[in-house]
Amino acid sequence: xxxxxxxxxxxxxxxxxxxxxxxxxxxxxxxxxxxxxxxxxxxxxxxxxxxxxxxxxxxxxxxxxxxxxxxxxxxxxxxxxxxxxxxxxxxxxxxxxxxxxxxxxxxxxxxxxxxxxxxxxxxxxxxxxxxxxxxxxxxxxxxxxxxxxxxxxxxxxxxxxxxxxxxxxxxxxxxxxxxxxxxxxxxxxxxxxxxxxxxxxxxxxxxxxxxxxxxxxxxxxxxxxxxxxxxxxxxxxxxxxxxxxxxxxxxxxxxxxxxxxxxxxxxxxxxxxxxxxxxxxxxxxxxxxxxx
Amino acid sequence: xxxxxxxxxxxxxxxxxxxxxxxxxxxxxxxxxxxxxxxxxxxxxxxxxxxxxxxxxxxxxxxxxxxxxxxxxxxxxxxxxxxxxxxxxxxxxxxxxxxxxxxxxxxxxxxxxxxxxxxxxxxxxxxxxxxxxxxxxxxxxxxxxxxxxxxxxxxxxxxxxxxxxxxxxxxxxxxxxxxxxxxxxxxxxxxxxxxxxxxxxxxxxxxxxxxxxxxxxxxxxxxxxxxxxxxxxxxxxxxxxxxxxxxxxxxxxxxxxxxxxxxxxxxxxxxxxxxxxxxxxxxxxxxxxxxxxxxxxxxxx
Numbered sequence: 001x002x003x004x005x006x007x008x009x010x011x012x013x014x015x016x017x018x019x020x021x022x023x024x025x026x027x028x029x030x031x032x033x034x035x036x037x038x039x040x041x042x043x044x045x046x047x048x049x050x051x052x053x054x055x056x057x058x059x060x061x062x063x064x065x066x067x068x069x070x071x072x073x074x075x076x077x078x079x080x081x082x083x084x085x086x087x088x089x090x091x092x093x094x095x096x097x098x099x100x101x102x103x104x105x106x107x108x109x110x111x112x113x114x115x116x117x118x119x120x121x122x123x124x125x126x127x128x129x130x131x132x133x134x135x136x137x138x139x140x141x142x143x144x145x146x147x148x149x150x151x152x153x154x155x156x157x158x159x160x161x162x163x164x165x166x167x168x169x170x171x172x173x174x175x176x177x178x179x180x181x182x183x184x185x186x187x188x189x190x191x192x193x194x195x196x197x198x199x200x201x202x203x204x205x206x207x208x209x210x211x212x213x214x215x216x217x218x219x220x221x222x223x224x225x226x227x228x229x230x231x232x233x234x235x236x237x238x239x240x241x242x243x244x245x246x247x248x249x250x251x252x253x254x255x256x257x258x259x260x261x262x263x264x265x266x267x268x269x270x271x272x273x274x275x276x277x278x279x280x281x282x283x284x285x286x287x288x289x290x291x292x
Numbered sequence: 293x294x295x296x297x298x299x300x301x302x303x304x305x306x307x308x309x310x311x312x313x314x315x316x317x318x319x320x321x322x323x324x325x326x327x328x329x330x331x332x333x334x335x336x337x338x339x340x341x342x343x344x345x346x347x348x349x350x351x352x353x354x355x356x357x358x359x360x361x362x363x364x365x366x367x368x369x370x371x372x373x374x375x376x377x378x379x380x381x382x383x384x385x386x387x388x389x390x391x392x393x394x395x396x397x398x399x400x401x402x403x404x405x406x407x408x409x410x411x412x413x414x415x416x417x418x419x420x421x422x423x424x425x426x427x428x429x430x431x432x433x434x435x436x437x438x439x440x441x442x443x444x445x446x447x448x449x450x451x452x453x454x455x456x457x458x459x460x461x462x463x464x465x466x467x468x469x470x471x472x473x474x475x476x477x478x479x480x481x482x483x484x485x486x487x488x489x490x491x492x493x494x495x496x497x498x499x500x501x502x503x504x505x506x507x508x509x510x511x512x513x514x515x516x517x518x519x520x521x522x523x524x525x526x527x528x529x530x531x532x533x534x535x536x537x538x539x540x541x542x543x544x545x546x547x548x549x550x551x552x553x554x555x556x557x558x559x560x561x562x563x564x565x566x567x568x569x570x571x572x573x574x575x576x577x578x579x580x581x582x583x584x585x586x587x588x589x590x591x592x593x
Contacts, residue, residue, distance in 0.1 A: 004496040009419040012500075016410030017425065019466040024432045027440035027447060034443055043449070090332055093321060101333045103579045105340050110575045112525035114543040115564045118550055119347045122557050127360040129346060167340065175586050224438050227527045231547065234554075247438045247528065254442055254532050264442045272439045279434065 034265035041259040052266035062267070064242045065249055068229075069274065072158055072245070073222040079162045080218045081211055084169035089203065091170070092177050102174075106167040113164065117231030120160050121147065124232075153238045157228045164228075165221075169214050173207060180206030212286045219278035223271070226251065246271045344568065351375055351561035359557060375562040379549065385566055387538065388545035392524055392567075395461045395541060399523040400516050402465025407515060408508070410466070411474025412500050416486060426475070432468045438528070445532050457539060460530045464523060470515045477511035478504055514585035517578050524571050542567040 035052055039045030056062060091102050108116055123129045124146035131143040146156045184202050193201070204211075226247040229237070237244035237252075244252070246267060253264035321329070345366065353359050354370030379385055413419075414426050444463050445454070453459030481504065489499050505512070527543040534540055540548060546563055553559040575582070 004417055004419075006419065008496045009413040009417040009422070012409040012413035012417070012496075013425060015406045016466045016468075016471050017428075019406065019463075020428060020432060020468055022447065023444060023463040024435065024440065024468060025428070027443035028435060030443035030446065031440055034446065039446070087336065090329065090336070093329070095321065095326065095329060099579070099583070101337060102583065103576060104337055106575070106579075107344065107572060108340055110521055110525075110571055111344070111568055112527065112543050112546075112571070114525075114527050114546050115568045116343070118546065118560055118564045119343045121550075122350065122561065123343060123346065125557070129364055132360070132364060163339070171586055220436060224436050226438070230527075231550070234551070235547070250438065250442060251528060251532065254445060261442050261446065268439045268442055271436070275436050275439070276434070 031265045031268050034262055035269055037262040039261040039265075041255055041261060042257075045262060048262065052263050055263060056266055056270065061237075061241050061244055061249060062246070062270070065244045065246045066270075066274070068154055068243065068245055069223045069225075071154065072161070072225055073219050073278070075158050076162060076165075076218050076222045077215060080165050080169055081215055083162070084166050084214075085173045085203075085207065085211070087166060087170040088173035088177055089199065092174060102171075105170060108164045109167040111164075113227035114231055116164055117160060117228050120156065121232055124156050147232060147234075148239065150239050150242050153233060153243050154229075157225070157232050157243075160228045160232070161222070161225060165218070169218070172214060173210060176207045176210035177203070209286070212282055216279055216282045219282070220275045223275050223278075246274065347561045347564055347568075350557055351565050353558060355558070375556075375558045376566070379553075379559050379562045379566070383545065383549050383552070383563075384538070385542075385545065385549075385563065388540050388542045389566065389570070391457055391539060392542040394457055395530075396520050396523040398458070398461035399464050400519045402461075403467055403470045403519040404512060404516055406466035407470035407474045408505065408512060409500075410471045411476075412478050412504050414471075415475045415478040416481070416499070416504065417496060429468045429471050429475075433472070441529065441532065448533060454533060455535050455539065456533075457541075459533050460541065461523070463529075464519075464526075467519070470519070473511055473515060474508065477508040481507055510581065510585040513578065513581035517575070517582050520574060521571060 036047055036049060037045045038048045038051075087105060091098055091105065125131070126143040126145070126147075130146070131140070134140045135143070144152060146152050180203060184206070185198055188198050188202055223245075224247055225245045229243055229245050230248055230251070233243050237248055250264045250267045250271065253260050253267065346364075349366050349368055350359055352371045352373070352375075353368040354372045355374070357368060357370050414422060414429075448454055448459045448462065451459070451462075453462060485503055486499060489503055494502070525543065526541075527547070530541045530544050531547075534544060537545075537548065546567055549563045550560050553563075
């Protein structure tokens with residue numbers, strides 16, 4: 001049964017569909033096409049066959065970028081799956097003033113990555129808050145080069161990403177916690193299970209699906225990192241460009257007379273495959289867990 | 293199960309009528325737990341808000357004040373708005389803010405209108421190809437935006453919109469995720485409501501305006517808030533599209549500013565606060581709707 005003329009739904013859908021075709025589907029196809037060319041940011045370019053992909057294989061910066069991405073993901077995953085859940089449990093109870101705390105914990109999410117990266121840049125500066133405090137306490141004798149050492153810079157960016165992500169995943173967990181039956185907690189409490197055991201045996205299994213979803217989100221966003229590393233390294237990608245991420249390389253090749261949109265597109269294809277892997281792995285884990 | 297006897301107090305608590313109220317009976321908190329919880333809350337608060345306060349404080353510290361001192365001082369001893377003035381005098385920060393606002397308004401408007409129209413049609417109207425359309429929107433979720441950003445730039449350039457603010461706003465004006473969120477929200481409405489309206493002679497448009505929209509206000513506000521924040525905070529895309537410093541949005545302008553004033557943290561701090569404070573005000577004012585929307589399940593994926 002139909003209650004509308006045949007074209008009515010299409011009139012409503014067409015704007016969104018146009019956007020989808022022009023700004024999602026066509027660019028996906030065009031990325032592949034471009035990757036076989038040497039297109040320039042100003043325009044032009046012609047077919048160069050597999051040249052871009054050959055260059056990829058010998059690109060030392062890309063190797064560093066991929067290594068950085070893996071480190072980023074591996075460090076972010078445990079922290080960002082666990083800490084936000086603890087936070088969600090903490091703000092779940094509706095104590096007086098809890099809305100204030102929830103909003104405040106969400107503030108780093110709302111702030112632009114550029115803003116928070118500039119703030120951290122100042123805090124981690126050679127003469128900044130962290131080094132000042134650590135020297136005052138006598139933990140270190142000279143300032144730690146958080147922003148100029150290859151590994152410390154990466155670590156600083158990772159901490160920044162974790163700090164900025166806490167509130168975001170907290171909110172997702174908070175929504176999921178609402179669906180965990182209160183009766184289970186009550187029953188377990190009556191049976192004498194303390195808060196810790198209830199957390200492990202009721203809360204965690206209750207939010208398992210959300211946890212896997214969040215792991216996927218964390219992995220993918222760790223592989224897509226850009227602003228934090230870009231700003232903390234002053235746009236240079238650290239010593240010798242070794243603190244670049246794949247997205248930073250894409251951005252680097254998108255600009256100026258040195259730019260090469262063809263090569264940037266080849267890098268985009270690498271990025272695509274890199275982000276699909278954790279999605280497939282975790283989706284598979286999810287299915288297996290659901291069957292068990 | 294033998295431990296039941298250890299918990300008489302709990303059981304007694306539970307027998308009071310308060311228990312029926314659901315969220316407060318079992319959730320009633322002992323004074324000790326309350327103290328622990330508040331201590332933890334304040335601890336996390338320091339971690340999440342501390343850096344912003346430190347930046348605010350730096351931006352207000354007088355030029356004569358030692359900001360590098362070993363013993364950090366949160367309160368400026370010679371508070372001044374001088375650095376804000378200096379930043380806005382040297383760099384057209386207000387223009388950047390206006391540019392950001394323009395982009396954000398376009399993105400919010402586009403998403404609220406485009407996504408709710410499409411979401412309504414896909415969930416409440418019958419038509420051939422409905423499933424395919426839905427599938428298309430779902431399929432694009434797998435694709436991180438950064439993967440297509442280069443060819444998106446090529447598209448925008450071919451439309452003649454490179455280095456324009458409209459070019460910055462355009463691709464994000466109807467997000468696939470938002471269409472799906474609206475689809476989900478509309479689907480929660482019982483079909484009978486539609487049928488009753490049809491019996492009363494309401495056409496699709498009237499059903500959309502008078503029945504659909506009023507019942508999905510929570511999701512619409514979540515989409516609007518997220519679209520605004522996303523557009524205001526976006527950095528990579530405007531960085532690629534805009535080449536002319538006069539057209540910079542705040543984030544790109546800030547990066548430019550930090551390069552220019554790298555020797556004076558007070559000025560950078562003032563600049564970051566100018567970008568940060570508006571978005572905090574927007575969020576703090578609207579957080580009610582945001583958290584309500586979250587509870588309605590708008591942010592599940």
